[in-house]
Amino acid sequence: MTSPTASTTSPAAKPSLPARTLASDVQAYADRPGEPIRLNGWVHRRRRLSGLTFLVVRDRTGTAQVVIKDETTIAQVEDLPEETPVDVVGVTSLNSRAPGGVEVVEPSITSLGEPSATPAIELWRPTISAGLPTVLDNAQTTLRHPRRQACWRLAAASLHGFRGTLDGDGFTEVHSPKLVESATESGASVFTVDYFGRPAYLAQSPQFYKQVLVGVFERVYEVGPVFRAEPHDTVRHLAEYVSLDVELG
Numbered sequence: 430m431t432s433p434t435a436s437t438t439s440p441a442a443k444p445s446l447p448a449r450t451l452a453s454d455v456q457a458y459a460d461r462p463g464e465p466i467r468l469n470g471w472v473h474r475r476r477r478l479s480g481l482t483f484l485v486v487r488d489r490t491g492t493a494q495v496v497i498k499d500e501t502t503i504a505q506v507e508d509l510p511e512e513t514p515v516d517v518v519g520v521t522s523l524n525s526r527a528p529g530g531v532e533v534v535e536p537s538i539t540s541l542g543e544p545s546a547t548p549a550i551e552l553w554r555p556t557i558s559a560g561l562p563t564v565l566d567n568a569q570t571t572l573r574h575p576r577r578q579a580c581w582r583l584a585a586a587s588l589h590g591f592r593g594t595l596d597g598d599g600f601t602e603v604h605s606p607k608l609v610e611s612a613t614e615s616g617a618s619v620f621t622v623d624y625f626g627r628p629a630y631l632a633q634s635p636q637f638y639k640q641v642l643v644g645v646f647e648r649v650y651e652v653g654p655v656f657r658a659e660p661h662d663t664v665r666h667l668a669e670y671v672s673l674d675v676e677l678g
Contacts, residue, residue, distance in 0.1 A: 459530055608630070654672070
């Protein structure tokens with residue numbers, strides 16, 4: 430006598446979510462409308478129109494447009510102020526007026542944190558009109574503005590080009606001390622610090638160390654901060670800046 434074999438049914442596998450797509454890569458879907466897509470970023474701007482809402486999501490690479498027509502999702506977005514981090518899963522759709530010519534439709538939106546407090550400035554505006562105290566007091570937010578980001582990106586690109594050119598010409602990058610025993614350049618004021626009961630100074634220049642190391646490597650350069658105790662509220666002086674120094678023998 431044989432015993433009946435119990436039949437088992439395995440649960441249906443849950444569909445996997447698509448991997449994250451950066452905003453700058455959304456345009457790559459121009460030839461793939463209707464394909465699933467996933468965005469992570471901050472709520473950059475919300476625009477409520479008759480029957481739909483436009484949600485602009487910003488990440489480190491730029492912005493992407495999300496179109497919402499479902500009333501439940503529209504109501505959800507109303508409770509997500511600008512700068513709230515979100516996860517958006519939807520499908521791609523072609524729209525020549527959207528960034529990169531592609532937008533996200535039929536979205537499912539999940540907040541990745543507590544709804545953000547209303548920012549001190551509106552980051553979606555082309556320029557920042559707030560005064561300097563407001564900008565500095567809210568730096569964790571104001572630095573996200575595209576114009577502020579551009580300053581950091583420009584500096585990074587400049588350093589990348591500087592280093593790449595000199596490395597290609599056989600230079601060696603060095604890093605000199607920034608706490609020194611005496612002024613490194615005559616005529617420039619120095620910041621004095623207490624070094625365990627002895628006076629020391631913040632370096633005004635890596636000049637001395639560059640000249641020493643030229644006798645070792647022949648070609649050297651340094652990227653680093655320098656300090657000068659001079660009034661910094663003029664167009665001709667900075668108390669601290671990043672110096673790009675080159676020395677060869």
